[in-house]
Amino acid sequence: MAELKTKLNEGSVTQFLDGVEDEKKRTDSYKILDLMKGITGKEPKMWGTSIVGFGQYHYKYKSGQEGDWFLTGFSPRKQTLTLYIMSGFSKYDELMAGLGKYKTGKACLYVRKLEDIDEKVLKELIRQSVDYISKRYS
Numbered sequence: 001m002a003e004l005k006t007k008l009n010e011g012s013v014t015q016f017l018d019g020v021e022d023e024k025k026r027t028d029s030y031k032i033l034d035l036m037k038g039i040t041g042k043e044p045k046m047w048g049t050s051i052v053g054f055g056q057y058h059y060k061y062k063s064g065q066e067g068d069w070f071l072t073g074f075s076p077r078k079q080t081l082t083l084y085i086m087s088g089f090s091k092y093d094e095l096m097a098g099l100g101k102y103k104t105g106k107a108c109l110y111v112r113k114l115e116d117i118d119e120k121v122l123k124e125l126i127r128q129s130v131d132y133i134s135k136r137y138s
Helices: 014-016 023-041 093-097 118-135
Strands: 045-048 051-054 057-060 066-069 072-076 079-087 108-111
Touching: 014 045, 014 051, 023 051, 023 066, 023 072, 023 079, 023 118, 057 079, 072 108, 093 118, 108 118
Parallel strands: none
Antiparallel strands: 045 051, 051 072, 057 066, 072 079, 079 108
16 A cells, blocks of 8 residues: 655744745745634644644544544645645535635645635634544544
8 A cells, every 4th residue: 555645744834834935825824824723723734845734633444544644734836825624625515605716626725815715714614624524533
């Protein structure tokens, strides 16, 4: 079974975020950092070389694959800010309808800039996802 490349490490979150070239994306990243820290009550940690994660849970699939992952996190990618909503989005139709301008992947929320979305809705989305994952894997 392949080993995950993205692992918790001792990298500096501040050094990573300070290295974000785009000033707007760097500013938005620090806002997301504060928002996620406030919701989770957890200190930010580096996962791999480009993801800031908060908290941790251990998963084990029926296939036997298991590992550790963060409850929520984000990465300031070149094109978008990627926010990791680990519970996915299917449970949150009402919240998603009021969120604003975004795109999604399976557990990724892609946002160009924070002004494009409603911050109150984002906070609630993250809070509900963290609560769901925490209960499911406790």
